Amino acid sequence: MRRKHIIFFVVAMFLTWNMLMYKTIVGKSNGVQPHNHENVEGKLSVLQSEIEKQLKNNEQLLTELQKKQQSQLKPTQAVVTQAPPKAKGPNSTGENESWLKLKDTDKVDDIVLPILMIACDRADAVSRSLDLVLKHRPDRKRFPVIVSQDCGHQQTSDAIQKYVQDHGVVHIKQPDLGKVNVPWPQRKFEGYYKISRHYKWALNQIFHTFNHSAVIIVEDDLDISPDFYEYFAATFRVLHQDSSLWCVSAWNDNGKLNMVKDDPELLHRTDFFPGLGWMFERKLWLELGPKWPDTFWDDWMRHPDQRQGRSCIRPELSRTSTFGKKGVSKGLFFEKHLKFIQLNDKVVPFTQRDLSYLIKENYDPKFVQYIYNLPEVTASEVKAQSKKALPEVRVTYKTKEQFKDAAKKLGIMDDFKAGVERTAYMGVVSFSYQGQRVHVAPPSDWAGYDTTWS
Ligand code: UD1
Ligand code: MN
Secondary structure, three states: OHHHHHHHHHHHHHHHHHHHHHHHHHHHHHHOOOOOHHHHHHHHHHHHHHHHHHHHHHHHHHHHHHHHHHHHHHHHOOOOOOOOOOOOOOOOOOHHHOOOOOOOHHHHOOOOOOEEEEEOOOHHHHHHHHHHHHHHOOOOOOOOEEEEEOOOOHHHHHHHHHHHHHHOOEEEEOOOOOOOOOOHHHHHHHHHHHHHHHHHHHHHHHHHHOOOOEEEEEEOOEEEOOOHHHHHHHHHHHHHHOOOEEEEEOOOOOOEOOOOOOOOOOEEEEOOOOOOOEEEEHHHHHHHHHHOOOOOHHHHHHOHHHHOOOEEEEEOOOOEEEOOOOOOOOOHHHHHOHHHEOOOOOOOOHHHOOOHHHOHHHHHHHHHHHHOOOOEEOHHHHHHOOOOOOOEEEEEOOOHHHHHHHHHHHOOOOOEEOOEEOOOEOOEEEEEEOOEEEEEEOOOOOOOOOOOOO
8 A cells, every 4th residue: 555655646746746837838938939949949958868867766765665664574583683594504503694583582592491310220331421411511501400300219319319419400310110011022222211211201301390491301321512501591492483393403413523514513404303412392292192002112202102203403503422331222223323423512602693594494405406406426426436526416216226235335324213314314314425525315306205115
């Protein structure tokens, strides 16, 4: 409506001005020099050029008004603070890359993010984990620490108690220490049943007893990076705003030395639930808590019934690493894989960064465009380093076997959970190989994960 009024006003002004000019000139020529044709012609041509000038002015005025109107509409959309980035990485985080602002970060920054540490019977481990959690903690009020202990182990309990007195840590104990009723063939997995039982109880405490709005959950065999809190505080803003995200994790499943880009700023979206130091909001617990499984809680979360297409944020460089050689899974996986995951040691002030590029609607279009414009090579060519001149490449897989083959050649994790590869986003697994950035990706007409792939 406003725009129509302005146009009408401009046109009316223009017509009135023209009529006045015409009357003046014709009136003058009639009264003073009725037969001087040359004079009239000269005046008419002056009039014509003035009308043209005025037309130009009007046009200019109109475009300026339109511009003004558009800029008045902008605040409801994203506020442009810098020029859009040039085609670099889909998620590179240089200063000029962040041009969209998150909304309402002030209020979100007030939300308390408790650290829930899950402990059992490893006194040394829990002390080591707690030492780092407390060492790097910037703020007691915003990040209260709650240790939930299972297993009734006295020595571990004593170890935790020291932190209660000295650092205000809250120590809670899972009350049901009875044997879990595990069907016979599953007996060897009893430990996983106990872990699941403990998680359910501890998370109910966080959300129903302590009434928190979110949680950062860690286990008692994790070291954390110096910027752990910066990472979670900043990504919480994104998690809170983007309903297509259901978690933020500190873990990169392919985060081995030489397999990562040495860029502590780099963050990604992933469809694979990584766990191992992760954050989620209360509303997710209200959804998952009532149907929490008896065992293998992490694989249960990865099932489409739970995940429902949602993604997590994960870092390129892990913000946790595990030293839990002795544990329920008996250290096999630890020796073969886990101990090689590198812990980031640099501090990134993430809360001073604009992370809105991680929001789905900003991220996905750029991600797809970026990945599918990369030069295509084979896994063997990457391994042989015969295309080393290309800094970044795409390797295509069409079948489960092709993915596994590429993964084995290049040294990334080759397993699937509910059809999703570790760290994958839209089927794409990104990592570094001898300094070359590689994206193992399905064809561009990819139809989604095939849950039968395992
Ligand atoms: C693995 C996962 C872990 C996941 C678990 C369940 C890795 C590196 N770890 O555990 O994230 O939660 O599978 O699928 O992939 N615990 C109890 N009660 C017990 C035994 C253990 O609460 O009876 C606690 C431990 O203190 C620890 C957690 O459960 O915090 C995991 O136990 P751990 O022994 O470390 O087993 P993982 O094999 O590492
Ligand atoms: Mn462990």
